[in-house]
Amino acid sequence: MSFSNPSGDQGDDALMTEINMTPLVDVMLVLLIIFIITLPVIHQAVKVDLPKANSARNETKPESIQVSIDARGQIFWNSNPIDLTTYVSYAEKAAQKEPQPEVNLRADKEVRYDSVAQVLAASKRAGLTKLGFITEPQ
Numbered sequence: 001m002s003f004s005n006p007s008g009d010q011g012d013d014a015l016m017t018e019i020n021m022t023p024l025v026d027v028m029l030v031l032l033i034i035f036i037i038t039l040p041v042i043h044q045a046v047k048v049d050l051p052k053a054n055s056a057r058n059e060t061k062p063e064s065i066q067v068s069i070d071a072r073g074q075i076f077w078n079s080n081p082i083d084l085t086t087y088v089s090y091a092e093k094a095a096q097k098e099p100q101p102e103v104n105l106r107a108d109k110e111v112r113y114d115s116v117a118q119v120l121a122a123s124k125r126a127g128l129t130k131l132g133f134i135t136e137p138q
Contacts, residue, residue, distance in 0.1 A: 062130070063101040065094060071108040073115035084118060091126035102130040 068076040107116050
């Protein structure tokens with residue numbers, strides 16, 4: 001069986017009897033380069049038994065203090081009713097702690113703004129910096 005033209009004519013319609021090796025060689029060279037580059041990344045040459053250590057810092061979570069103000073203006077420190085002067089002394093003690101505790105302020109929507117402003121001003125004077133307002137989602 002031959003791949004030649006039966007009419008014997010060698011024109012444009014002649015069948016090509018040779019395989020073009022250039023694209024095959026190009027693909028093989030590209031694959032060889034890829035394997036040469038990735039093989040050292042995959043294979044670690046030196047086996048070392050590394051010591052075990054914890055590199056993460058032990059972070060202590062700051063305590064959370066719940067300060068509530070009801071509709072009458074009564075202040076509560078972690079559900080214990082207190083007055084404003086007692087709040088100031090508690091806030092000063094809390095400001096000295098390391099890390100400083102987070103103060104979550106929960107104020108009734110009917111409370112006078114004056115009561116909330118006094119608690120905020122006392123917190124600032126005491127040195128509390130982590131103060132957040134707690135609200136209900138709609």
